[in-house]
Amino acid sequence: MPSVDHLTEPELIDRARAGDRSAFGVLLRRHDDRMRGLAYRLLADRDAMDDALQEAYVKAYRALDRFRVGSSFGTWLYRITYNACIDELRRRKRAPVAAEEPDDPVSARPGPERVVSAAEAVRAALADLPESQRITVVLVDGEGFDHQEVASILGVAPGTVASRLHRARAALRKTLGEEVG
């Protein structure tokens, strides 16, 4: 089968709609970095990230015929992924999210004789936030949405976004200051 890697996004979408899974796979891989970024920041767990993305990608495939030509596939997929992450959070019913043991023992949990990496500290600090604050800070400071958009996404008043964001940032700064500073 000829490679579909060189095809444009609209061409890939057309093929995927007709059932070409390799075309759909190419589409997904072009956006997977961003989807993983969102999922991991929200879920703070690799297994949960994978579970959410499996669901998101299957749902996207099922809904592909309803994707509006001319709109951004990345944004469309992003929204589906966001929904899948929220569902995954609810399924796992974890607030705060349990910290994941990192693969690299050197960057494991902070301890007196161990230098914790900044990245691990960020991940743990995020995981310690209440779900509503974590979502808010990830959407604003991680994904670049403005307050009005986040208010719309979460269905809360902009003032609520601001207060959650304030608390989340304060908690992150405090935690990061203690662990990294």
Place this chain on the structure above:
Amino acid sequence: MSDRDAPAPDRVVETALRLLPVPDHEPGFWERLDARLAAEPAPTAAAPTRGAAPVEARAAGSDAAPVPVVPLEPADLSVIPSAMRRPSNVVLSVLAVAAAVVVVVAASALVRSRTGGDQPADEVAGPAATEPGDPEAPGAPDEPADPQPSAPAAPAGSPETQVVVDWVRALAAGDVDAAWALLGPGSQAHWGSRDAFAAQRTDFAEGYGAWAGTSAEQVLVTPLVDGSLSVVTLVGPVEQEGARNVRADAFPVRRVDGGLRLELYASAGPVEVVVPGAPLDDGTPATVAPGEELVVVVPEGARPPVLRIDDGTVVTCGQDAGTFGALEGSPGQRCGYRPPTLTAGDHVLTVAVWRGDGAEVTAHSVRFRVR
């Protein structure tokens, strides 16, 4: 920033978040995904066709596709009297007639000519398995499905409830003309013709018609549009194929030309109940924790969903306390609701969405259990 009052981005937190290394997928992720996709029909082939899936409500974990994208429209507050949307007003919004509405048709009406699989508890029963006019559909048009019922008891309750009772009674009796006449214009248009509807009558008798001959433990009436659109939910044990399942079925009822008609098939699109989710295989309702958010996803362009709990709480998403809604650009409109007080035990959630004046409406009821 579109919100001029919003504080400036926090560069420290922003930088910290970007420092977070994002892991790659576990080995085998793409292979697992490909295997799952291989089991799916091609997206274009999966597009719904008329009559293919008259029951569009679904629960979490089902295989239905997500609904398309749109923000929640601001609701027309005039359509639901404010008092009816408040949790405290039980009297106006609820007609809980526990064990009072007896939908009695001779039990023998359910015994004969049953085909097809079991109807899972908490799913809206219906003829989803066959196409209108499908030559494989059991039974032929106009052939009486079952013996005529003997002296149906007059049901108690509201006029909306009466229509539902009349309809299930007609289905169980194989009275296609009566059942057809009770459908609203949207539902009749869905089937296209009386004959196409009649071809499904055996399935109907097994599904909705199974309510005949049983006593609903609860009948919940949820007003949606000022006396012209409501949802009647029957809750109770239903005998099918010798098995007894507790079901909660939702019946949209609309006023048309001065009369009440069922609009079961004038769908406003699929409704997904994410939380509480689907019942277990044995029919046990999904369990939620006290205070847990109930989450539904409703279709594009529909009015904000109305959620109703069997304790009398009726709320409109995004408008009433405890709800959040609107995910602009998302594949569907997501609504969450955290009931302020929900006692431990079994409950029923009814979700209804509609478009315009209710000519298109989808309603779904699901039982759930609070720990």
